[in-house]
Amino acid sequence: MNSAVIELKDVWVHYDGMPILEGVDLVVEPHDFLGIIGPNGGGKSTLLKVILGLVNPSRGVIKVFGDTPKSARRDIGYLPQYSLFDMEFPMSVWEVVLTGRLGHTGLLKRYSEDDKKAAYDALEEVDMLEYKDRQIGKLSGGQRQRVFIARALAGEPKLLLLDEPTTSIDSIMQEEFYELLNKFKAKMAIVMVSHDISAVSVYVDKIACLNHRLFYHHSKELTSEDLEAAYQCPVDMIAHGVPHRVLKKH
Amino acid sequence: MLELLQYEFVRNAIAAGILASIACGIIGVYVVVKRIVFISGGIAHASFGGIGLGYYLGINPILGVLPFSIASALSMGWVSKRSRLPEDTAIGILWALGMSIGIILVSLTPGYAPDLMTYLFGNILTVPFSDIVLMLILDAVILVVVYSFYKEFLALCFDEEFATVRGVAAERLYLVLLCLIALTVVVLIRVVGVILVIALLTIPAAMSRQFTSNLKKMMLLSIIFGAVFSSGGIWLSYMFDVPSGATIVLVMSVVYLLYSLVKGIGSRGSA
Numbered sequence: 001m002n003s004a005v006i007e008l009k010d011v012w013v014h015y016d017g018m019p020i021l022e023g024v025d026l027v028v029e030p031h032d033f034l035g036i037i038g039p040n041g042g043g044k045s046t047l048l049k050v051i052l053g054l055v056n057p058s059r060g061v062i063k064v065f066g067d068t069p070k071s072a073r074r075d076i077g078y079l080p081q082y083s084l085f086d087m088e089f090p091m092s093v094w095e096v097v098l099t100g101r102l103g104h105t106g107l108l109k110r111y112s113e114d115d116k117k118a119a120y121d122a123l124e125e126v127d128m129l130e131y132k133d134r135q136i137g138k139l140s141g142g143q144r145q146r147v148f149i150a151r152a153l154a155g156e157p158k159l160l161l162l163d164e165p166t167t168s169i170d171s172i173m174q175e176e177f178y179e180l181l182n183k184f185k186a187k188m189a190i191v192m193v194s195h196d197i198s199a200v201s202v203y204v205d206k207i208a209c210l211n212h213r214l215f216y217h218h219s220k221e222l223t224s225e226d227l228e229a230a231y232q233c234p235v236d237m238i239a240h241g242v243p244h245r246v247l248k249k250h
Numbered sequence: 251m252l253e254l255l256q257y258e259f260v261r262n263a264i265a266a267g268i269l270a271s272i273a274c275g276i277i278g279v280y281v282v283v284k285r286i287v288f289i290s291g292g293i294a295h296a297s298f299g300g301i302g303l304g305y306y307l308g309i310n311p312i313l314g315v316l317p318f319s320i321a322s323a324l325s326m327g328w329v330s331k332r333s334r335l336p337e338d339t340a341i342g343i344l345w346a347l348g349m350s351i352g353i354i355l356v357s358l359t360p361g362y363a364p365d366l367m368t369y370l371f372g373n374i375l376t377v378p379f380s381d382i383v384l385m386l387i388l389d390a391v392i393l394v395v396v397y398s399f400y401k402e403f404l405a406l407c408f409d410e411e412f413a414t415v416r417g418v419a420a421e422r423l424y425l426v427l428l429c430l431i432a433l434t435v436v437v438l439i440r441v442v443g444v445i446l447v448i449a450l451l452t453i454p455a456a457m458s459r460q461f462t463s464n465l466k467k468m469m470l471l472s473i474i475f476g477a478v479f480s481s482g483g484i485w486l487s488y489m490f491d492v493p494s495g496a497t498i499v500l501v502m503s504v505v506y507l508l509y510s511l512v513k514g515i516g517s518r519g520s521a
Binding site: 052054073074076078080085086088089090091092095096098099100101102103105107108110111135137151155 | 405459465
């Protein structure tokens with residue numbers, strides 16, 4: 001009866017009394033590949049954290065697979081924003097990817113054969129199987145991002161949330177990375193936030209713009225009014241990064 | 251050195267050294283990789299309040315430390331996660347608060363506080379058998395908990411937010427980890443005292459990290475380093491009649507510094 005993957009109704013988030021999200025409405029359907037662009041500090045990461053149940057809204061309703069975010073987590077794959085994690089951390093690629101299975105294994109149990117198979121398949125899918133015993137810090141930025149994608153895929157998600165997935169990798173690797181994401185579209189809905197408008201606009205199917213308020217028309221088009229309202233300044237700030245295909249051809 | 255083993259106090263000292271190495275080898279690895287050295291130092295120092303409590307109540311001070319260090323671990327964990335204060339500020343306050351409580355309680359206790367220095371700086375040569383039994387029990391608790399939650403602890407240390415998203419009760423588990431640090435502090439107090447505990451929690455783990463990037467192997471190596479260094483320290487302190495806790499820490503620090511120096515020269519040479 002309820003087929004939407006994500007349903008947000010009038011969601012408000014405040015931090016220290018300052019509104020981060022203001023009345024956000026959003027519906028994501030199965031197999032959507034939605035890109036959310038917007039300036040830094042516009043609430044993009046917060047929006048993903050609300051969907052994951054990591055941040056509680058001060059107002060509004062959030063449904064993921066018709067359920068609360070916390071109960072739906074099992075079916076969500078998450079790629080956190082690139083952070084300067086400890087390069088020396090004593091963990092192999094294989095161990096990192098297995099942590100994606102934690103929600104399936106349960107406490108006080110070792111990883112099962114199913115868990116290992118899912119981790120193996122996920123590594124194979126992102127073409128990183130040969131690095132499985134490598135220490136996680138001894139990879140290039142692009143390779144590491146693939147491993148983190150594999151970690152998200154290992155949980156066999158029906159929804160993939162990506163937070164600025166390409167900031168840590170160079171532009172050639174970025175292209176490969178988006179091609180990789182394209183493969184997953186058939187199996188799951190994908191929501192990706194990014195401040196890199198040009199990259200997002202080429203690969204995603206639908207696009208929204210977020211700066212505290214969300215501008216979204218269930219399509220790949222945004223009006224120039226939307227962009228101006230979201231970025232709070234006319235085209236000049238965004239002109240260099242916006243391919244014309246984002247804007248409607250009038 | 252072998253003829254030393256005929257003395258019971260030496261056998262107890264070596265047993266205490268090994269039991270301490272097991273606790274600090276396992277938990278120290280978490281302290282180092284999760285970068286919670288400061289909060290661990292806070293728990294250790296605040297535990298001095300428990301020693302004061304033990305004196306005040308007229309019981310074995312170690313039994314006063316156990317509840318007190320658990321309480322300080324829980325409050326530090328809670329305050330650092332929930333309070334609006336910056337984490338290091340909150341830890342600094344609780345660190346000093348625990349020590350102050352200890353000093354006040356000791357001064358309120360009638361008479362002179364014997365072997366107070368022992369609890370501050372440790373004296374592995376005077377560990378009674380009853381304390382060895384307590385250390386053994388605490389080691390067993392630490393081993394069982396770490397074995398049970400091994401994969402969750404690993405995920406928690408690497409990426410707390412992702413672990414939460416995967417359904418791990420990260421905050422509760424973090425508090426469990428801090429409680430294990432508190433238990434380790436209790437195990438280590440007899441050996442090096444509250445002031446020097448942090449050395450045993452960091453040096454063996456930091457050294458083992460130079461040799462492996464596998465957490466389990468790191469733990470094993472840390473235990474071995476801890477046991478070797480503490481036995482060496484006990485022997486040196488006996489030979490030169492100097493305080494054992496400080497000697498153990500000195501041995502560890504010097505070996506670690508020398509190793510880093512040699513390694514630094516080596517890598518510069520090859521570059």
